[in-house]
Amino acid sequence: MRHFSEAEFVDLIEGRLPAIRAEHADECDECRALADALGAARSRASADEGHEPSPLFWDHFAARVGQAVREEPVPASEPSSWRAWLRDPASAWAAAASVAMLMLVAVAWRATLHAPAPPTSSVSTPDTREAARNSASVVIDDVEADTAWAVVRTAVEGVTWEDVHRAGIAPRPGSAERVALELNADERAELRRLLDEEIKRTGA
Amino acid sequence: MGEGCTLDRAWAAVAAPGWDVHVSGERRARSATPAGESLLQADDRALVEACLAGRREAFDIIVQRHQRHVYQVCYRFMGNHEDASDLAQDAFVRAYRGLRGFKGQSAIGTWLYRISVNVCLNRVSVKTPRLEPFDAAGTVDERGDRADAALLRDERKAVVRAAIARLPKKQRATLILRVYHELPHEEIAAILGNSVGAVKANFFHALANLKKLLKEDG
Structure with missing residues (x-):
């Protein structure tokens, strides 16, 4: 004979204990007495229907809470998150710049991998720098055909910003500004061109 | 609104073709926020989103919907109207401050209960509640034998409340x-x-x- 557990006593007095298990109360005086006492205590507690304030109280209370809440700052959705941070147009531009920068860095890196080895020279002349820039621009034009880039794109196609946010990936505040400041004149011009193009395209 | 468009365009501009540019949850909430007159019909989740979008009046509706439960929890803990109404107000203000932390995994009612219970438990830790005498709790005036029975009933309730406390x-x-x-x-x-x-x-x-x-x- 196994006595009721605490949870089973609760289920018994609330009428939720399976009948086959509840039969134990018929056989065990000890459990039955305790269940009756618990049930009586519960009934006595529930006989107190509580306190109902005046009907006028509720309007007064709601007004009081409303007043108190209006003294509080409006709660931001996620003040520390990238979404709230991006609400500032300056931050949005900086973030856009950082994304563009990342793309340029990735493209330049790939250009370095695929480009023929430069002639051995320790001196960087304006000509060689121009050649390197031309080489990079060729790769930029070709990025859509790049299979490695296509793999990356396919992998992230189903990933939403919310997924990224939930995964805890967010730019560190200030990082986009730093990246934007590090863009050179050409990169800034390219970013501006991309943004202008998109604004014209959407007609906004 | 204009700032939001700029933001979306900026993201669209720098995203590689083939990427979906998703509007953030908050911007979606703002565009989906019910108009003033329909806030009353909005569900709790929509009201929370409206609050987060800066519409404080949405919180007034949350208060109206849940004030009775929040107050009653506080009254059961504190045993008197003054403390109960103060703590109920405190619970709502805390809820408002913490609204952005409400993730929606539970109903807002459950969340408000949690805040109310915490507020009450904190208060009873530092201050023993003063149980309200029953005549102050609005007992109806009854005469004769019925008055005796009512008095007895009130005394029994007071004993139970003191024991629960x-x-x-x-x-x-x-x-x-x-x-x-x-x-x-x-x-x-x-x-x-x-x-x-x-x-x-x-x-x-x-x-x-x-x-x-x-x-x-x-």
Whole structure:
């Protein structure tokens, strides 16, 4: 004979204990007495229907809470998150710049991998720098055909910003500004061109 | 609104072709926020989103919907109207401050219960509640034998309230939520941050202690 557990006593007095298990109360005086006492205590507690304030109280209370809440700052959705941070147009531009920068860095890196080895020279002349820039621009034009880039794109196609946010990936505040400041004149011009193009395209 | 368009365009501009540019949850909420007149019909989740989009009036509706439950929890803990109304207000202000932390995994009612219980438990830790005498609680005036019966009933209620006030905090919270608010054990577990098994054990001990305390008080 196994006595009721605490949870089973609760289920018994609330009428939720399976009948086959509840039969134990018929056989065990000890459990039955305790269940009756618990049930009586519960009934006595529930006989107190509580306190109902005046009907006028509720309007007064709601007004009081409303007043108190209006003294509080409006709660931001996620003040520390990238979404709230991006609400500032300056931050949005900086973030856009950082994304563009990342793309340029990735493209330049790939250009370095695929480009023929430069002639051995320790001196960087304006000509060689121009050649390197031309080489990079060729790769930029070709990025859509790049299979490695296509793999990356396919992998992230189903990933939403919310997924990224939930995964805890967010730019560190200030990082986009730093990246934007590090863009050179050409990169800034390219970013501006991309943004202008998109604004014209959407007609906004 | 203009700033939002700029933001979307900026993202669209720098995203590689083939990427979906998703509008953030908050911007979606702002565009989906019900107009003023329809806030009353909005569900709690939409009201929370409207609050987060800067519409404080949406919180007024949340207060109107839940004030009775929040107040009643506070009254059961504190035993008097003044403390109950102060703590209920405190609970709502805390809820407002923490609105952005409401993730929607539970109903807002459950979340408000959790805040209210925490506010009350914190208060009873530093201040013993003053139980309200029953005549101040609005007992109806009755005459003759009925008056005697009403008086006896009120005395019995006062004894029960005093006994409940002496229960350990978790047991008291469990008993109040189960007996007076008739919440399922699962919801009480979510409110108190316990398992269902722990809630049932607390409820068992609350009733067993209540039985002893009532016996002591005759």
